Amino acid sequence: MKKRLSVVSFAAAAAVALAGFAAVPAHAAGGEIVIWADGQRGPNLQKLMSQKNDWVAGYSFKIVSYSSFDALKAAFDNATEKSGPDIILAANDWVPTAAKAGKLAPVTLTPKVKEQFTAGQLFDLSYKGKLYGLPVDVNNVGMIYNAKLVKSAPKSFGDMVDYYLANKASLKAGLCVAGGGMSWGALGVSTALGAYPYKIKDDGSVDSADPMNATTVAANVSKYLLTSDGKSNGFFPATDTGCKDNFIAGKVPFAIIGNWEWKDYLAKGFAMNLSPVPGTASGTYAPSFGSVSGALLTTYAAKHGVEAGAKTALFNIFGSRTGARMYQKIEGRPAASKDGASFSPTAGQKGFAKVAGITSLPQIGAILNGDKTSYWDALPSFWTAVLVDGKAPATEAAKLAAIYKANLAKGISDL
Secondary structure (H helix, E strand, O other): OOOOOOOOOOOOOOOOOOOOOOOOOOOOOOOOEEEEOOOOOOHHHHHHHHHHHOOOOEEEEEEEEEOHHHHHHHHHHOOOOOOOOOEEEEEEEHHHHHHOOOOOOOOOOOOOHHHHHHHHHHHHEEEEEEOOOOEEEEEEEEEEOOOOOOOOOOOOOHHHHHHHHHOHHHHHOOOOEEOOHHHHHHHHHHHHHOOOOOOOOOOOOEEEOOOOOOHHHHHHHHHEOOOOOEOOOOOOOOOOHHHHHHHHHOOOOOOEOOOOOOHHHOOOOOOOOEOOOOEEOOOOOOOOEEEEEEEEEEEEHOOOHEEEEEEEEHHHOOHOOOOOHHHHHHOOOOEOOHHOOOOOHHHHHHHHHHHHHEEOOOOHHHHHHHOOOHHHHHHHHHHHHHHHOOHHHHHHHHHHHHHHHHHHHHHHHOO
């Protein structure tokens, strides 16, 4: 998943050509099933259709790709019965808003399909007790280090800062965000310093207590990210601009990368020594988001007369052994289904699955989207305030804590 910023006006890429036609028996209902996806999953789904397009007898498929996740979200927000898709590959935190808006239709899984997924994955795609699609792939980021610069994995956040300060003259930063942006991708840095948007109890429920202690966060920011005069020490930039290029060039020892882009680093000779961001205590790790994207059934499918075919497509493509394996071999992200995950995982898929297994925070849109200020806006603003504008960490941490507290209260009431 790419940057989770406020939604911008979309610029849809041209629709990918019609995938192909399955043979249509005389008695079949038939029709065209339209699937919308972002600029990476769309082309990958198109490749799948070029390999096999007879997923549902009597139906053809049309894959429409949008230039980014933001563009896809904006298009779906503005979709109508005439223009909307029958299935959309979307982020889990879109489910509450889209379900309330009447854009999603519930689905019921067979026991065989249900056992392919964890309870948490199905919760990610549910709202008010109803499931709206099938999990497709895991969304997460991981931290890698340049083994030519750093000889072993850091045990703590402080270890990384110490390395940077000792080698600062030859570096442009210590840890930067190459994938996911300064809200979604940077969550691991935030939680390492104690700034949680919410916490999850051992039983999987959301903790209603205040998620962060502003005093602790301010102290950690001052200790690890600032100089004695309150200015950024350069370890963690407040922007992701240039991070990927600087890491590949050997100018940054640690980088947070997305599970959609690991092949770029492998091609440059980097090992997939992936881990979550280390915590401030030695041997601990800080959670980043670890949820799923899903193939969601829309209410437009029924209005288009293809609901039965769209439901079957969900099960046959994303809920079957054949479909999951074929798609994940193309996609390259960690698969959500057990069958997909067990199929010859690559170094990147295996590494990101390991990161998710160590520690992750489910992405809950009802909380993150906010009361008056969303998490997506609040966290980048916090980085800018303390690292660029030089504002007092105590003041800014208190502001962030107040936003998180209000968002949590509103979100819990809407779950």
